[in-house]
Amino acid sequence: MAQVEVLQLLVSPAHRLAGRPSEGPSPGPSDERVTRVEVRRGLGLVGDRYYARPAHRNAAVTIMASQSLPADADLRHTRRNILLRGVDIDSCVGATISLDCGAGPVEFAVKRPARPCAWMDVTIGPGAQRALRGRGGVRCTPLNDGVHTLGPATFRIMAGPDAAS
Template sequence: MTGVEVLQLLVSPAHRLAGRPADGPAPGPPDECVTRVEVRRGLGLVGDRYYGRPAHRNASVTIMAAEKLPLHIAPDADLRHTRRNILLRGVDIDACVGATISLDSGAGPVTFAVNRPARPCAWMDVTIGPGAQRALRGGGGVRCTPLSDGVLTLGPATFEVVGEPGAP
């Protein structure tokens, strides 16, 4: 088990990065960064735009490592800019593709299947700044499926790989 920190949680009912990046992002709701989130097995984060959507069941939650944020481009870059859901400090989440992980912020462990990388798109150069898409290659986070119900909150947490890539 590894000690990590949940730095930020983003649950947004709205798609902000639709259309062409040159047109700019749509305004987001002021309350999309939350201190607590409910996770539902196979569905995602309650209240999020991808919750329960069949096309996104294997990518309903996106987790990113704070260490990968391109702060040299924008010192204030965070989940509002990357549109990921969970920002962790203390683990290389991008190295966990194919694994099953557990995250426990105090209310009990929540498990996720880490399915694939969350590849950065051209929007990152708009929301963060020029060069952000390139800077985030290999570090844009991971797309996950929740395997259990639970609650995550900001603050200290424990992280564990509970199933190695390729394990049943």
């Protein structure tokens, strides 16, 4: 069990990074970051563009480590959902993890890496896609319902890689 911090949460109702990166992001709210998210088992984050979509149910929530981002970048640039400080989330592929922000633990099956795309070079800056390889976060399936909020949280690897830590 480790103490971590949830730095940012993003619920994006629209897929703004679609089409050609050279054309720039689609219009939308200037800030889709929130202070609280509702997680639903097998469905994702309530209000997010991937919520309850069959093609994304095994990877509806993306979690990223803050140490992977430049200081001036945030979740709006990467389109990830949860930004954590204090854990190497990229090493958890294949694991079942638990994140408890104080309202009870929410478990996730960490399915696969969230690979950076060409949009990273547009939203973060030239070279970001290459720099984020292997550090782009992870795509997860929520295993139970719960709530996440900004601030201190408890992180635990329940099963899989490094479950003893």
